[in-house]
Amino acid sequence: MSDSGGDKKHSASERKRRQAREKGQVAKSQDLTSATLLLAAIGALYTIGGNMAAYLSGGIEQALGETKLAPMTNQDATQYMLQISQRLAMAAVPMMILMFIGGVLINVFQSGLLLSTEKLMPKLSNISPLSGAKRILSLQGVMRLVFGMFKVGIIGGIAYLALRAHHGDVISMASLSVPQLAKSMFDTLFGVSLWIGVGLFVLALLEYVYQWWKTEQDLMMTDQEVRDEMKDTEADPQVAARRRQVARQLAMGQLGSEVPKADVVASNPTELAIAIKYDPLTMPAPIVVAKGAGMIAQRIRRLALENGIPVVERKELAQALYKLVDVGQEVPAEQYQAVAEILRYVYQMQGKKVPQATAA
Structure with a gap:
């Protein structure tokens, strides 16, 4: 049987990969970025959460300890709010820095250093209700919905198991003092959040593997595409000049x-x-x-x-x-x-x- 030329059976060439990358067509999972940000926030709370809490509690103690009875002017109130906002920002900055580093690293891991202006160009199809309905009702949209519901079920099960593991701690909170209650609640929420974050990360990693496989399948080439690219490559003056340069270097070495x-x-x-x-x-x-x-x-x-x-x-x-x-x-x-x-x-x-x- 003669080959129809329509089956994608050739791996993508470097030229096609480069063109796809310039268009932003790379394997990427947004859930993997979100899960990484969640784990970075949890890690920041674990490592520097105590210092952040102490810094905030010091500000609250200072605010509540003032015995000023005179009414505050607008200027005093503005200055007071600025001080509180500054203290809150200083407490949140370390966590934000760690989350920013985690977000950058996971995106570089997925697609490398990529800056595609084509993704930033406005398209009418992105705001068209008809195009949106087609995307939602398409097979890919239905599969995305099913996978999203599957993830919700998995994460819900993980959260249930994590809370069940802390069942004894939750029951004993009724007899704890306020400081002990706060610590017990923090430990319980931290443990549950950690399990949820790990579950999200594993699911997102599996989704990224699927996205990578799907991207590779989409980039595969038919016989006709390979022939067309060979013609375009032969006619490309930059490629011809590069070949002449390589041949000249080989000749110089001999x-x-x-x-x-x-x-x-x-x-x-x-x-x-x-x-x-x-x-x-x-x-x-x-x-x-x-x-x-x-x-x-x-x-x-x-x-x-x-x-x-x-x-x-x-x-x-x-x-x-x-x-x-x-x-x-x-x-x-x-x-x-x-x-x-x-x-x-x-x-x-x-x-x-x-x-x-x-x-x-």
Whole structure:
């Protein structure tokens, strides 16, 4: 059976993932953020709750301990309210900082550092009653409602079990003094809240795993999408430039080991450079060990000069070898005479004996 091209069976490419991320299409659970904020608040109460309570109780004690009988003016009342507000803010700031840090960390964990302006753009579909009704009555909306009711049932069960575990403490509150009653109520509420927070976090984590899986499924590509992206990528000038840069870097890395092995470099005179090596004892014909144009040609000439390899200007020969011969291939028979001439010239210039090819 021929493939229809409509089935999503290919994993998303980096390009599609990048485009989806720019649109804000990433796996994310809002409940996971809420559960983390709740746990951060509970943790703040556990660690610094005593200091916060002492700070607030000191303000209340100071306010109730004043014996000022004169009526307060508007200015006095304003100053008094500012002092109380300042004390309340100072008590709440540490908790707010911990919650802020927890919210930032959980969002970075879910989607990384992401700033998508597309999500901030107003859309009429977001305020349309018809679009809202379609979202609510859709399969995804119904599933979200069912899962929400399931979470409410689970959290209600956890709260019931947590309260049942503190059943004895609740019954004994009737015989406690006011300070003891306050401490017992705080311990009970703290324990129940902690269990609820942990339950919410686990459920939200499961929802995040589902959202990640669903996002991966939505980003998968059909055969036609893969073909279209390959065409777009080939036509993208930035991608083409990046490929040329990578190829140039690879060529530059190979030049450092191949050019020093050459006997001569034929140039044209600055645009092209062809490094040629010939060993009559092991080679039936000279071979091209490196070639290049532009920056690569400049690199070949520089390496040749650094390693004492002669650079000979032979425009026609350099052009022919650059077009016809790949690196590692033998020089074609049509160019034997021209290559032999520059090799003979180089050997005579260096005072070496011209090598003779061995008979086959």
